[in-house]
Amino acid sequence: MTPEEVARFRGMLQLQRTGTLAAIAELGSSLVELRAARSDGTADDEHDPDGSTLSGEWSRVSGLDADFAGTLASIDRALGRIDAGGYGRCLRCDGPIGAARLEARPAAELCIECARAAEERR
Missing domain, CATH: 1.10.287 (Helix Hairpins)
Structure with missing residues (x-):
């Protein structure tokens, strides 16, 4: 970034x-x-x-x-x-959080893949 x-x-x-x-x-x-x-x-x-x-x-x-x-x-x-x-780095996998995700949620802590996985565990 x-x-x-x-x-x-x-x-x-x-x-x-x-x-x-x-x-x-x-x-x-x-x-x-x-x-x-x-x-x-x-x-x-x-x-x-x-x-x-x-x-x-x-x-x-x-x-x-x-x-x-x-x-x-x-x-x-x-x-x-x-x-x-x-x-801009995922707190779970340390991969990049996509720019589109940060545009939508500037405070995002997880990349979209990790966020989906966390949501599925709920």
Whole structure:
């Protein structure tokens, strides 16, 4: 991989990181609002047939928050691999991760063959 390609992928990852951090901050605000609504005792959402329950919304937002935290960790690991000089190499077989795969998933840790094998084992 050329230094220019690595720089382009670094830029893509940094852009994704910025967006992910913004999403985490927004979800954090939602969690604070939900926590306040749950603790004040005035929200009787369990009997509102038109809206989602506070518990359901809490679960949804908490799940999204966990997903974004995982995404952020993956991006940070990819940036670490760039700094260490190992970006674009499969963590399992040490073969190259194809450019098309990195275009689609810049934080990819596995080449497509190893990713398929890992998915089949699930």
